Amino acid sequence: MQLNNSNEVRLGGDHQPAEREGLASGESKNIPPSCKPVPTGATPVVDINRCEAKGECVRVCPYDVFEIRVLGSNERSQLTLAGKIKSRFHGNRKAFVVRGYACHSCGLCVTECPESAIKLVARHQVE
């Protein structure tokens, strides 16, 4: 894992994944070449004020790191005013990181999110 000054993880890599460590049992997804061979210590972080729950992260992540669900009342209270307005238009649904430990740092979720709401950070920064 490589970090820049803001603790964001550098994406991509030249490793060809040799195994599917961290993949949910029974799942069969295409693993992109940009995925590291094993979980990297990185995890995605979703900006819930930007997220519109379009689900691209769920679709592209080979390791089922994300799920879409409705915000709880405590989570809704943490939104900015703009975030609350935006959230109401999308049924208060957001992407959540539920298996951050399984992230292989391929960066697909970051590049495919239409709202640019996801970044990768070192896991110890968010635990």
Ligand code: SF4
């Ligand atoms: S970078 Fe994103 S898409 Fe790739 S494994 Fe991690 S959470 Fe999944």
